[in-house]
Amino acid sequence: MERHGYERSDNLNDADVVVINSCSVTENSDKKAISLIKRIKSKNPLCIVALAGCFSQAFPERAKQLPADIICGTFSKSEIADKVDSFVKAGERLVEIPPCKECRVYENEQLSDMHKTRAFIKIEDGCDRFCSYCIIPYARGPVRSRLIEDIVKETRFQVEHSHKEMVLVGINLSRYGADIGLGLADAVEAVCSVEGVQRVRLSSLEPELISVSDIERMAAQEKLCPHFHLSLQSGCEATLKRMNRHYTPDEYFDIVTQLRRCFPYCAITTDVMVGFAGETDEEFEQSCEFVKKVGFSGVHVFTYSVREGTAASRRTDFVPADIAAKRYAVMNKIAAELKSDFFSASVGKTEKVLIQRRESENYANGLTTTYIPVRIYGSDAQKQDILAVRIIGAEGGDYCIAEEISRE
Ligand code: SF4
Structure with missing residues (x-):
């Protein structure tokens, strides 16, 4: 936008243009985007509102009903400034949301210094796992990987802007390279080899897609932080199956064992969902026991919420909210104890x-x-x-x- 001559405004009521890059991971995220658009248009009717991102991509028909002037999805976001320019010239509403399954190539973003301590370098987009509770594959489309040369180019740019730690991110980071004949270890090695990079961290990983050879190659990189956020969701095999996750607790534990073999002092963190459809007391208990068995150093606990458009939303065996809330409290207590144990065990290091x-x-x-x-x-x-x-x-x-x- 700045390259097109626009200036940043900190006040929604004064802005001539507002671009909303919507999230759609929960229904609440949708509601936030919808109410923001309505609020802006009621307070500042002449403001040009552009809606992009996962909400409009996953629910185009609902997005089209909103009073936004420009509506696109998760693609061509880098062309938003052009779209705003055309709207200013022609004054005609612009709606362009191509189906996400048509997008097969990684769309390179413009490089920008985000003024953060750590640089977040996106290397992958899309997901093909279709977990039964998740809308993301419908909003982001298939796996697309960024070329190594582009990753290196951005890493150099971030080093020039004084960043020392690079965090590699993606929608399904473990699938990096699946479409271009590479693997995650290739991206890690490339970023670690850039002069000036002092440390590299991986964001959330899907466990079953991490191979032993990837782990061994990554362990040879001294700049890679020994911190792995391995998404678990549940420690119960039956629940995982209903979630359409593609591993069992035993397989998950094998990956953790390999990580601990190759990175003897490492932190394993995770996400755990409680109260998924059909989760019985016994299944929840199994999940708790597994979380303790792994001994995570951090667990992000959250309660299942029904996501329209997903396979799980068609189930009928939802867990009552009061039971889900109790399970949330129990799992959070376990998480807090494990985290405290990990911090205490780090004293002296x-x-x-x-x-x-x-x-x-x-x-x-x-x-x-x-x-x-x-x-x-x-x-x-x-x-x-x-x-x-x-x-x-x-x-x-x-x-x-x-x-x-x-x-x-
Ligand atoms: S792997 Fe992650 S992004 Fe992909 S469908 Fe499952 S939860 Fe969603």
């Missing part, structure tokens, strides 16, 4: 910390390679510094306290 911010004169905040938030008292370290520290204390599962050993 030396770690590298990337400083993210200073909240007080007295200490700097940062993240270890294993994703532990730490406070370093008495340090004058600033954002983007990387410090070698010794962890000297843990405040439950909130954060650890560390002392500085040296600075890079």
